[in-house]
Each structure stands twice: as C-alpha cells, then as structure tokens.
Amino acid sequence: MKFKIFTLLAALAFCGSAAAWLEGGGERDEALDLEPDLENGLDVYEVCSGCHLPEGWGKKDGTFPQLAGQHRSVLIKQLADIREGNRDNPTMYPFALPRAIGEAQSLADVVAYTEKLPMNPDNGKGEWPAGTPEFDMGKKLYEDNCVECHGKDGEGSAEKFYPKIHGQHYAYMLRQFEWVRDGKRRNANPDMVEQIKSFSNKDMQAVINYVSRIPVPKEDLAPSADWTNPDFD
C-alpha cells in the first residue's frame, strides 16, 4: 500500500518530466502488492539464470549485473520498464516479456526469489584500493552526491525504488552511471541526472570505484565465492 501512495505522490510531484522515471499503476503496483510464491519464483528464475547465473551474481566483467539481494521493488520497476519500452536493453528485452517470465504474479515471485539469494562476496571492483587518492576522491564524491538516496553504505531504499549498489560489479555500474549522466538510460531518476551532470569521466570512475568497494553486510553475503545455489542441483 505504501508503494501506491508513494507512486501517487511521485506522480503529482513530478508530473510530466519524471513520468519516465516512475509511472504509477499497472502491473508494477500490482506486482508489489502480491504475496510472492518463492517456489514459482525459482521456476521463473531458471530462464534468468542463463545470464545472471544460478547464484544471481551476474558477471564480474559487468556484462550482467548481480541481482542477488537487490530490493524487490527495484527489480519490479526495471523489469516493467524494460518490457514497457521505458529502458533500452536489447539483450535483456525478450526475457522481460510475459512470454518469458509471466504476468504480475510471476514478477512478484521471481524478484522475491532473487532478493533472498546471498550476495557475491567477490564482486567486480574498480582499480583503486583504500589508501589511494582516487579512492579518497570517490569517497568524497559519494558523500557529497549519493548518500542522500543510496544511503551511507550503498543500501538504497526499497520504498523509493532506489537500488542497492554495494556489492554490484564496477563495470556494470560504470556503464549505467554513464548512461544516466548522458541521457541514454531513459528511466533514470531526473534528480540523479541533475546531481551528476557535471561529473567528469574521472569523477565517475572514482565514485564507482568507491561504491564497488563498500563492504556488503556479512549477513547478506554467501559464505564464499565458491558457493553454488543448491536450488539448481
């Protein structure tokens, strides 16, 4: 219910320009309100696992993002955006269609399944470890520009559809950040586009490097990078 209220408020507040960021109604709200069935979520996830892997960890090189642990609301929004043509991703597109993953109930089920998967303890990181000037530069940029929405530890906000970004692969985040900045990611939050418009490429690399190195809470991580998803035995 709170999602519906937020969506309504968002629609009222940003009428027009922000429609591409968060359109209310339809299967997005429907999926958020449905009681998820994890067993069906696993069945639906099988098609996704071809690229995102059974563990939901994606690829370290950033080709495919990590989905494990991501807020359900965020993934419902992205899936709905891709299938409605509001986010361009030609490779992903057919997999977001009802033919591949079903209707609203299946959306609810599959994202509930991935949200519970333990996260990759060895995500792809930028090249600058703590102690380097670039790391410090990224940390400062993060604190000045990103904390308000993505949180001090990169945890995002399920309620506001802000993605969890800690633990995500560096190369994936860098690509998405660049697309948000340059207008290619059409479903981006206009507040973010505005916030990062003056970022240079170096700023972008530094801040994403920092984010890729924010520690993920231990309880959200798989016991080791060799962990395999037992549901796929």
Place this chain on the structure above:
Amino acid sequence: MKPVNPIIISLAMLASIMLATPALAADGAQLYKTKTCFTCHGKDGKTPILDTYPKIAGQNPAYSLQQMKDIKSGARANGLSAAMKGVMHLVNDDEMKALAEYIATL
C-alpha cells in the same frame, strides 16, 4: 648471423602449439552454454525465445561464423542484431569458430 639454436626453435614451435591448443580444443557445446547463446536461440538451436530470432541449428559453419564476426565488429547492425551485440565481447575468434562448428551439428 648467428645460427639459431634448434632447441629454441623447437621450444618456440611447441609454445605456439600450446597457445593454439585451448582454442582448437574449445568445447563448442560448453561455449554455447557459458557464452549465453542458448538463452536466446534455445538449447537445441531451434527454439528461439522470440519468433523474430533465428533458428540456427544445422547452419553452415562459415555462414554462422561470418554473422558472429560481423555482429561483433558492428559491420552488421541491422534487424535485431543489437540484442546479440551486447554479449559478443564474451567470445574471441577461436571461440566463435568452435561455436559455429558446434551449431552446425545441432
């Protein structure tokens, strides 16, 4: 010019064979899975996820290989090739060759 030690020549030849071997031995079936080909074209190469995607099983390897190369390089950018372009950095020339040969056997 100093004569080149035949042992060095042999070692160089051996090294080049060893470098080439993994590619020649690349398992097309394994690549077809790990490089995500099956997700769109189907495990059998004839059940694509969209009706607008091609069945590729049994295709002539030379044709498949050329299409893969052209989509990867951007020489072919028409139709729905953008969907495949997104993953083509995952394969090199030798892997594409192994894939083309495997697809022909499906």
